Each structure stands twice: as structure tokens, then as C-alpha cells.
Amino acid sequence: MKILEEALKRGDSTLSEHDSKLFLASHGIPVTREQIVKTEEEAASAAAEIGYPIVLKGSGAELAHKTEMNLIRLDLRTDGEVREAFKSLKKNSAVKEVLVQQMVKGDRELVVGLTRDPQFGPCVMFGLGGIFTEILEDVSFRVAPLTQWDAEDMMEEIRAKKILGAFRGKPAVDKKIMADVLISIGKIGLEYEAVKEIDINPMKILNGKPVAVDALVVLNNKKD
Amino acid sequence: MKYSNLDKLFNPRTIALVGASANPVKWGFIVFFNILKGEFTGPVYPVNPKIESLLGIPCYPSIETVPDSIDLAVITTPAPTVSSLIDECGRKGVSFVVVITSDFSETGAKGADMEQEIVEKARSYGMRLVGPNTMGIFSAKTHLHALMPPVMPLHGSLSMFSQSGNVGVQMLYWGINKGVGYEKFVSSGNEGDLRCEDYLGYFAEDEATTVILAYLEGIDPDSELYRTARWACRKKPVLIFKGGRTKTGGKAAASHSGAMAVSSKVLKAAFHQAGIIEIDDSQGLVDCAKAFSAYPIPRGSRIAILTRGGGWGVITADACEEHGLIVPPLSREILEKLNTILPPYWSHANPVDMAAVITSKPYLECLEILAQWDEVDAVIALGGSIQGALDFKNDVKGTEELKESLAFAREIAKDYAEKNDIVLDLARTLVDKTGKPIIMVTLGDYEDHKSDLTNHRVVSYPTPERAVRALARMVDYRRFLNSPDEDIKQ
Numbered sequence: 001m002k003i004l005e006e007a008l009k010r011g012d013s014t015l016s017e018h019d020s021k022l023f024l025a026s027h028g029i030p031v032t033r034e035q036i037v038k039t040e041e042e043a044a045s046a047a048a049e050i051g052y053p054i055v056l057k058g059s060g061a062e063l064a065h066k067t068e069m070n071l072i073r074l075d076l077r078t079d080g081e082v083r084e085a086f087k088s089l090k091k092n093s094a095v096k097e098v099l100v101q102q103m104v105k106g107d108r109e110l111v112v113g114l115t116r117d118p119q120f121g122p123c124v125m126f127g128l129g130g131i132f133t134e135i136l137e138d139v140s141f142r143v144a145p146l147t148q149w150d151a152e153d154m155m156e157e158i159r160a161k162k163i164l165g166a167f168r169g170k171p172a173v174d175k176k177i178m179a180d181v182l183i184s185i186g187k188i189g190l191e192y193e194a195v196k197e198i199d200i201n202p203m204k205i206l207n208g209k210p211v212a213v214d215a216l217v218v219l220n221n222k223k224d
Numbered sequence: 225m226k227y228s229n230l231d232k233l234f235n236p237r238t239i240a241l242v243g244a245s246a247n248p249v250k251w252g253f254i255v256f257f258n259i260l261k262g263e264f265t266g267p268v269y270p271v272n273p274k275i276e277s278l279l280g281i282p283c284y285p286s287i288e289t290v291p292d293s294i295d296l297a298v299i300t301t302p303a304p305t306v307s308s309l310i311d312e313c314g315r316k317g318v319s320f321v322v323v324i325t326s327d328f329s330e331t332g333a334k335g336a337d338m339e340q341e342i343v344e345k346a347r348s349y350g351m352r353l354v355g356p357n358t359m360g361i362f363s364a365k366t367h368l369h370a371l372m373p374p375v376m377p378l379h380g381s382l383s384m385f386s387q388s389g390n391v392g393v394q395m396l397y398w399g400i401n402k403g404v405g406y407e408k409f410v411s412s413g414n415e416g417d418l419r420c421e422d423y424l425g426y427f428a429e430d431e432a433t434t435v436i437l438a439y440l441e442g443i444d445p446d447s448e449l450y451r452t453a454r455w456a457c458r459k460k461p462v463l464i465f466k467g468g469r470t471k472t473g474g475k476a477a478a479s480h481s482g483a484m485a486v487s488s489k490v491l492k493a494a495f496h497q498a499g500i501i502e503i504d505d506s507q508g509l510v511d512c513a514k515a516f517s518a519y520p521i522p523r524g525s526r527i528a529i530l531t532r533g534g535g536w537g538v539i540t541a542d543a544c545e546e547h548g549l550i551v552p553p554l555s556r557e558i559l560e561k562l563n564t565i566l567p568p569y570w571s572h573a574n575p576v577d578m579a580a581v582i583t584s585k586p587y588l589e590c591l592e593i594l595a596q597w598d599e600v601d602a603v604i605a606l607g608g609s610i611q612g613a614l615d616f617k618n619d620v621k622g623t624e625e626l627k628e629s630l631a632f633a634r635e636i637a638k639d640y641a642e643k644n645d646i647v648l649d650l651a652r653t654l655v656d657k658t659g660k661p662i663i664m665v666t667l668g669d670y671e672d673h674k675s676d677l678t679n680h681r682v683v684s685y686p687t688p689e690r691a692v693r694a695l696a697r698m699v700d701y702r703r704f705l706n707s708p709d710e711d712i713k714q
Contacts, residue, residue, distance in 0.1 A: 117490045118445050141493035143450065147710045150497055 001026070001192070008194055008221055015217040016059055018099055023217055024200070027184050030177070031212040034101035040086045046100040047082045053103040056085045058095035071095065075103055104211050106204030108163055108173070111139065112181060112212075114189045114198035116220075122189025124182050126154050128163070129202040136160070144186030151179035171208035178210050196220035227425030227452070228352065228418065233320040234363040234408050236295030237266045239370065240287050240318070242309055243301035244270030244278050251324055251372060252300040253278070255360065259298075262369030262376060267292060287316050294318045298360070298370050303327040303338055306356070310342050314349025321346055322370060323356035329414050330357050343416040358413030359389025362396070364406060365432065371411075380405020382513055383430065384437040385412050385423035388467070391439045391506065398510045403677035404517065407432045419444070421452040428456035435516045436462045437509055443491075450494055457499030458709055461516050461701050464495065465503045499704040501697050508693065515683045515694035516701075519661040524601040525699045526550045528594040529575035531606040532587070536667065537575030540604055540688035547696035551575065558597050565589045583636075584643035588650055595654040595662055601699075604691050605651065606665040648680035655682075661698065663691045 003019050015023060021031040035046040036059060047054045058071030071092065073085035082100070089095050109130035115123050120143045127139025140157035142150045152175060155164060164173040181203075188195055197218040204213045239259065245252030252272070259268050260279060269292065270278040273285035284290045287297060287309075297318045299309055303325050313321055328339035339356060346353040354361060360371035364379040372389070377396040382404065386392025389411035396406060408430070410423055420440065427436045436456065443449055456462055495502045501516075503509045527549050531537035541551050554562070554574050562576060565586045571577035576590060594603050616634045620626055651662045664684040666673060673684035685691045 115490075119443050119447065120450060120490055120494045123490050123493070139489075141490045143490070143494045143497055147708065149707045149710070153707075154493075 004192065004194060004219075007219060011221060013219055013221055015219065017057065017215060018059060020198075020215040020217040021212060024188075024198070024212060024215055027188055029181050029184055029200075029212055030210060031215065032102045032104060034099055036097050037086075037100055038097055040083050043082055043086045043098055043100050044079050047076070047079065050100060050102050052077050053105075054082055055099075055101045055103045056082065056089060057099040057101060058089045058092060059097045059099045069094075104204045104206050104213050106202075106206050106211070106213075108167065108170070108205040109202035110163075110205070110210070111199070111201040112185060112203050112210075113200065114144075114185050114195065115141075116189070116196060117143075122186060124154070124186045124189070126182060127158050128160050133201055142182070142186070144189045146183045146186040148179055148183070151182040154182065155179070170205070173205050173210065174208045181210055194220050227429055228422045230320075230352075230418075230422070230426045232295045233322075233352070233354065234361065234368065234410075235366045236320070236368070238269070238292055238294050238296070239264065239266065239368075240269045240271050240284075240290055240294045240297045242271045242287055242297055242299045242313070243305075244272045244275070244283060245300075246275050246278060250300075254374070255298060255300060255324060255370060255372060258369045258371050258374050261374065263367045264369070265366045269294070287312050287318070290316070296320045296322065296370075298322045298324060300324045303335065303356075307338065307342050307345060310345045310349075310351075310353075314345065314351060318349075318351055320352050320354065322354040322358060322361060323413070323416075324358060324360060324372065325355075326357040328356040329416065339414060339416045346417060353417035354410060355413035356416055359393060359411035361411070362406065362409040364408070376400075377409065378403065378405035380407060381432065381434040381517055382406045382437055383408040383427040383433040383435075384439075385410050385420055385427070386439040387412055387415070387420065387441045388439055389413070391465075391467070394506075395437065395439070395510055398507075401674060402510055402514055403674035404510055404514045415444075419447065419449075421448040424449065424456050424462065425452045428452075428459045428462075434460055435513055436460060437513055438462070438464045439509070440464055440466050441468045450498055453495075453498035453500050457704065461501055461521075462499070463501045463503050463509060463513055463516065463697070465506060465509045466491065466495075499701070501701055503697070511685070511690055512694045512697045514677065515661065515663065515698060518677060518681055518683050519655060519663075519698070520659050521698050521702050521705070522601040522661055522695070523659070523702065525702075526552050526600045526602075527695065528552075528597060528600040528603045529606070530578070530587075530590055530594055530603065531575050532578050533607065534571065534575075534577045534579070536606050536665075536688060537571070537577050540606060540665070540692065541575055543689050543692035544604075544696075547692050549692065549696055549699060552599055555597070555599055558593060561593050562590060565593075584639060584647065588643075588647060591647070591650060591662070592654060595658050595660055600660070602661045602663070602695055603654075604663050604665060604688065604695065606688060607667055645680070648676055648682045651682050652680055661695065663695060665691045 003023050007015055018036050025031045033050045037043045037046050054076040056073040076082045076085055089098055111127050111129035111133045113125035117123050122144040123141045125139050125141050128136055138158050138160050140154040142154045166172045199216045200212045202213050203210050241256045243252040244256050247253055256270055269290045270283045271287050272283050275283050277283050297313045306325055327335055329336040362369055373393050375393055375396045378400055392411050412420055427433045527544050529537055529540050544551050551574050570579045591605055616637055620630050655662050665688045666684050666686055676682045676684040
């Protein structure tokens with residue numbers, strides 16, 4: 001995997017959000033439509049291509065917690081709004097590039113992750129996402145590799161499992177697709193020793209289908 | 225699945241006790257005494273160069289001078305002496321060594337080195353080693369009681385391995401008062417050689433074992449326990465009580481997933497995934513094992529509740545729902561059947577509250593109807609077995625009429641006592657006929673209901689909560705058995 005190899009060669013401890021998603025997408029995990037841009041012009045044309053509304057995120061390998069650092073501009077609806085947002089992000093010198101991203105308006109936020117246990121090896125995590133991940137700790141784990149049964153079973157295990165059903169006029173989450181995501185995450189853990197952790201949070205639900213809105217791949221870099 | 229054959233460990237033809245002692249407070253005496261008291265089926269040879277005989281049995285100066293082949297050697301001598309004794313056992317052609325001696329890896333680096341030395345040495349002779357720092361082993365078939373405590377477990381079909389000798393032995397004791405019997409037991413000690421997955425694999429293949437119990441504290445990172453369990457749990461129920469916490473992932477992780485992966489949570493998940501029935505307190509282990517060993521696994525999670533009193537029915541229904549069990553509404557057919565037996569003011573619902581009907585016959589009839597109701601998978605029957613609850617021993621002062629009434633009450637109590645056996649026997653007949661567990665809840669203040677199990681093969685608990693928990697764990701196991709058995713290759 002080229003993205004992974006290059007990051008390891010550089011000695012990076014994480015993949016950027018965009019690279020994380022490219023990596024995950026190459027393993028069949030649905031992610032937001034997005035492009036990395038360097039100039040205002042590129043931002044404007046990327047936004048037009050992806051379609052409004054748009055999110056802009058300041059990007060750089062060291063920028064893990066974008067919300068706290070005020071590096072996210074949400075719900076941009078016009079070319080002008082995108083250009084203004086681009087300029088304001090660039091005021092922060094840590095912002096090397098800007099991520100132009102499809103805005104997913106899902107009110108259901110889930111988390112999917114990969115962790116490594118000293119005894120059981122790679123483990124897949126699933127649960128309530130967004131700010132609730134830390135507050136409620138409503139998550140379940142499975143040891144990789146996961147079977148279809150394991151994946152469906154772990155979705156049933158969270159206390160807030162009702163969130164997966166039809167909800168406020170929105171369709172139920174497609175559990176088959178979600179199960180495939182969980183199985184794929186487990187496979188990544190088994191296949192790539194260099195991937196130490198994965199954190200997809202939030203995983204939003206768009207028309208019943210999961211989309212990784214933010215993602216972080218943490219590397220097990222020997223140069224650490 | 226590859227597993228170690230431990231037949232000669234648990235059922236040896238001959239035993240040598242190396243370090244036999246005449247001092248009755250030394251383990252070299254106590255373990256030998258326990259083996260003899262347990263009436264081991266084969267010869268036991270005490271080994272000690274300093275004494276001529278022990279408890280009337282000739283002693284040998286070394287294991288190599290014993291005029292018989294030895295399957296199992298039990299060693300109780302101090303740690304520094306063990307290594308050379310292992311050599312002697314090896315030259316003698318011993319198959320298994322149980323090292324009771326402590327002061328090995330559990331006490332530090334020096335002990336760990338000694339442990340590694342004895343393990344490597346044993347392996348070099350093709351011997352397998354239990355312990356060191358074990359409290360010993362038990363086997364029903366050969367009446368083998370090579371144990372430090374003088375426990376004489378009931379014989380049954382449970383087999384247990386325990387990383388704590390004390391906890392494990394206590395489970396053997398608790399079984400005695402509950403009527404729960406064991407087939408094999410091993411205190412795995414430091415697991416220098418044989419580890420918990422070896423015992424698990426062997427018990428899974430062992431035909432005499434129907435249910436496997438374990439108390440675990442730690443699992444080595446290179447342990448095969450998980451993979452062994454995935455296979456073993458398909459064969460028979462494995463109930464594990466986990467004490468302590470495993471080493472956590474350590475470093476605070478950069479992402480949320482890492483930070484939250486408290487490994488006890490992962491351990492729980494892994495147990496669940498493998499099909500292990502995790503028990504969350506010490507009492508629950510033997511409690512649940514009792515139901516697993518005596519009854520078939522229910523086909524589903526639908527429960528009928530029979531009660532003589534409404535409140536207990538409510539409590540039982542609550543416990544069922546909290547454990548994910550379903551208490552379905554009565555079908556019309558069942559309702560009509562019960563109507564012909566019960567007075568008009570009965571509950572007309574599940575739980576079936578007989579509403580103060582005190583005679584035994586309707587209870588028996590209701591039990592039979594509920595057990596045969598094809599929309600339930602198990603029955604919890606409360607207050608059906610109430611030995612001792614009715615006490616009319618003392619005479620009363622008063623009118624002749626009052627005295628006559630007392631005589632009548634005594635007749636009722638006598639009927640209860642006599643019918644109790646009938647209730648229990650009917651319950652067992654129905655279990656065999658329908659394949660559904662019928663769990664009795666006595667509400668009695670006598671804990672263990674040993675005779676219900678040993679005389680009638682019926683599982684009783686004093687409280688509905690304990691009955692529901694046992695049933696819920698059996699339903700968990702059914703759910704696992706129903707999950708596809710996918711052979712995952714990594």
C-alpha cells in the first residue's frame with residue numbers, strides 16, 4: 001500500500017485525514033467525497049465538483065483534533081462562502097493544505113475503530129460516535145477476524161442499538177454494509193502490522209448507508 | 225484441533241509421592257494421606273530416603289528404586305531440590321509430574337529461572353509437568369485425590385481447571401453441598417509447562433466431561449486459549465469466572481479507540497466470540513454449572529413461569545426481562561386448559577399465578593401443561609417444593625374445633641411433604657419428555673437443595689434471580705450454538 005509505505009518512510013506517526021480515508025476507501029470502506037487543495041481557486045472548483053453543501057478542514061499531519069483547533073468550516077453553500085472559509089483557515093500557519101469535503105448531514109453518529117490487544121491482537125470496535133464515544137462509552141469489541149455473525153452481533157450489543165433502526169423518518173442502517181465495514185477493518189488489522197489503530201469518528205449515516213466523515217489511521221512506526 | 229493427551233495424568237495406573245513425609249503438617253504427608261484416604265485405584269509409592277515406611281506403606285529411597293513403572297510423580301520437596309528429582313523421574317520413564325512445590329516464577333526472577341530449568345528438563349525426557357505451585361489434581365474415575373486440601377468432591381461430569389488452587393478447591397467444596405459432582409480437576413499453578421488451553425482442549429475431548437469450568441486470572445500473550453476455546457465451546461459448554469484484570473494495552477493511545485480499549489472489555493468480547501459462558505461471580509460458577517450439567521440446553525429464550533403467589537411471579541418476570549428472556553403471553557389453548565384446573569380468580573396470564581390454591585394436584589397439572597406448551601422453551605416453577613415451610617409441630621391451646629383444624633393443617637403439610645417428591649419426579653419426567661429445562665425455585669431458607677439434584681436430578685434454587693441467571697446463561701449458549709460455525713483461517 002503506497003500511502004502507508006510513504007508515511008512509514010517519512011517516519012509519520014499517523015496518516016492525515018485525507019490519506020486515512022484513501023487508505024480505508026481502498027479497502028472498501030465508504031468515505032466522504034473530498035479533495036485536497038492548496039489554493040483558493042482549487043478550493044472553489046473542487047467544491048463545485050463535489051457539490052454543496054461543503055466542509056473545509058485545515059489539513060496537516062500534526063492536526064489530529066480539528067474541532068478544538070477551530071480548523072473546520074461547516075455547511076458552506078456558495079462559491080463565495082468557500083473562498084472566505086479558505087482564506088480564514090490559511091491564517092493559521094499550521095494549515096499546509098485544505099480538505100474540501102462533501103458535507104454529510106446525518107444526525108446519527110457512530111464510531112468504528114481498530115485497536116491492538118496484547119493478548120488477542122487486532123480488535124474491531126463499534127459504538128456510539130461523536131462526543132458520545134467518550135461520554136457514554138457505549139461500544140462493543142470483537143477480535144479479528146470477524147465473521148458476518150460477529151459483525152452483526154457486535155452491532156446488537158451496544159445499549160443504544162435502537163439508533164440503528166428506522167429513526168425520525170430516516171431509514172434503518174443497512175447492517176449488511178455496516179457489517180462489511182467492520183469485517184474489513186478487522187482484515188486491515190490482520191494484514192498490516194504497521195497499522196496500530198484506526199478511528200473512524202464520526203461514521204455518519206446517509207440514506208441508511210454508513211459514510212466515514214472523519215478518520216485517523218495511527219501507525220506503528222518503528223521510527224517512534 | 226491438536227491437544228495434549230492427559231489420560232495418564234488424570235488416570236494413572238501408579239503414583240509415586242516424591243518427598244513423602246512422616247510429619248503430619250508437611251505437604252509430603254498431607255498429599256500422601258489424601259491420596260490414600262481417597263482410595264486411589266492403583267499402587268501409591270512414597271519416596272523418601274530417610275524413612276522406612278509411611279502409613280504402613282514401604283518407602284523407597286529414590287523413585288528409581290521403586291519396583292514398578294510410574295505414570296505420575298507428585299513432588300513436594302523444596303524448590304532447589306526439584307531439578308535433580310525431575311532427572312530421576314525422567315530416567316525412571318515417568319509420564320507426568322505434578323510439582324506442588326512453590327517458590328518458583330511466582331516469587332521472582334530466580335524462581336523463574338529455576339522454573340524454566342525444570343520445565344525444559346521435564347520436556348527433554350518427554351514428560352509433561354503440572355505447576356509448579358499447584359494445589360494438585362483430582363480425578364473421579366481412579367479416585368485420584370493428589371490435592372493439598374483434604375477435599376473429597378462428589379463425582380459427576382464437571383471438569384475444572386483453575387489458576388488459583390484455593391478458588392478451585394472451594395468450587396469442589398461448594399459442589400458437595402449443592403449435589404454438584406466433578407469428573408476432573410486441576411489447579412494449574414504457574415503453568416510452567418501445561419497451560420490452561422491444554423486442560424481446556426483435553427476436557428473438550430474427554431468423553432466423561434460434559435461441562436467445563438474454569439477460574440482464570442491471567443492469560444499469556446502467546447496463549448492458545450482463545451483458539452482452543454472457539455473449538456471447545458462447540459463441543460460442550462465452557463463456563464469461566466475471570467478474576468483480576470489483564471495487562472491493559474499500556475500507553476495512552478493517540479486515538480479514541482486505543483484509549484478506550486480497556487482490555488477487560490476486549491477480554492469479555494473475546495470470551496463471547498469464542499462461545500465461553502462468562503460468569504461474573506464466584507457463587508455463579510457452581511450455581512450455573514449445576515443447571516448446565518443436569519439439564520438439556522433450552523431451544524430458545526421463551527419462559528413459562530408458574531407461581532403460587534403473585535409477587536414472586538412479578539420478581540421472576542422482571543429478572544427474565546432483565547436477562548433478555550421472553551415471558552410470552554398465554555395462548556388461548558393453554559388459557560382454556562388452565563381454566564379447567566384453576567379457580568376463576570387465577571392470573572389468566574404468564575406468570576401463571578395459581579392464586580392461593582394450596583393443594584398439590586392442580587400444581588402438578590399446571591406444571592405439565594406449561595412444560596408441554598409448544599411456545600415456551602423452559603419453565604420456572606416457584607414454590608412447588610416447600611419442604612420445611614409448613615411447621616405445625618407445636619400443639620395449640622383452645623377449643624376442640626381449633627385442635628381439629630390443627631390436625632387438618634397437619635394433614636395438608638403431610639400432603640405437601642409427600643407430594644414434594646412427586647412434584648420433583650414429575651418435573652424430571654417432563655424435562656426428559658420435552659427436552660425443556662424445568663427449574664424449581666423453592667423460596668426456602670435452606671441453601672443448597674442437594675437432594676433435589678442427587679435424588680431426583682432436578683435443579684432447584686432458593687431464589688428466582690439465581691434460577692433466571694442459570695437459565696439465561698444456558699440461553700446464551702444456545703445462541704452461540706445456533707451461530708454459524710465458520711472455520712476462520714487467518
